[in-house]
Amino acid sequence: MDETAGGLGELFLRQARRIRRAYGERLAPLGFTLAQSRALEVIARYGDTPPRMVDLADRLHVVPRAVTPLVDALEDADLVRRRVDPANRRSMLLELTERGARTREEFREARTEAAASLFAPLSAEQQEQLRELLEKIDAAAEESPGR
Numbered sequence: 001m002d003e004t005a006g007g008l009g010e011l012f013l014r015q016a017r018r019i020r021r022a023y024g025e026r027l028a029p030l031g032f033t034l035a036q037s038r039a040l041e042v043i044a045r046y047g048d049t050p051p052r053m054v055d056l057a058d059r060l061h062v063v064p065r066a067v068t069p070l071v072d073a074l075e076d077a078d079l080v081r082r083r084v085d086p087a088n089r090r091s092m093l094l095e096l097t098e099r100g101a102r103t104r105e106e107f108r109e110a111r112t113e114a115a116a117s118l119f120a121p122l123s124a125e126q127q128e129q130l131r132e133l134l135e136k137i138d139a140a141a142e143e144s145p146g147r
Contacts, residue, residue: 023114027110030107035060039067040096040104040107041104042056044096044100051093078099
């Protein structure tokens with residue numbers, strides 16, 4: 001079983017690198033990086049409750065000072081705006097701009113295209129089976145975060 005699990009792990013990592021590379025190639029003409037797209041996605045998922053910079057860092061699993069250049073770039077591109085947190089004037093909240101919401105959709109299309117190219121060798125039925133298996137793994141990991 002260990003050899004099988006190790007082989008599966010290696011295959012999974014190889015495919016993850018492929019999809020990241022394909023996604024990055026689709027983002028490059030748009031002028032954005034994988035890190036910027038991930039940050040924009042995390043900010044968007046907060047919905048009507050804008051995250052603080054520290055929340056973004058936590059979700060990205062980086063130290064808070066690492067998000068400053070990401071947010072600077074997103075703000076310079078008019079994708080997000082900072083505003084003072086009324087509950088803690090030392091904190092900044094992050095909100096998507098209208099352009100940020102539109103760009104997020106472009107990023108999603110690029111991710112979908114990257115995934116479609118990776119999974120193209122599989123039939124629709126095989127893709128569905130793979131999705132179900134990955135969801136099962138994901139659900140087990142959510143139940144036991146230390147896994």
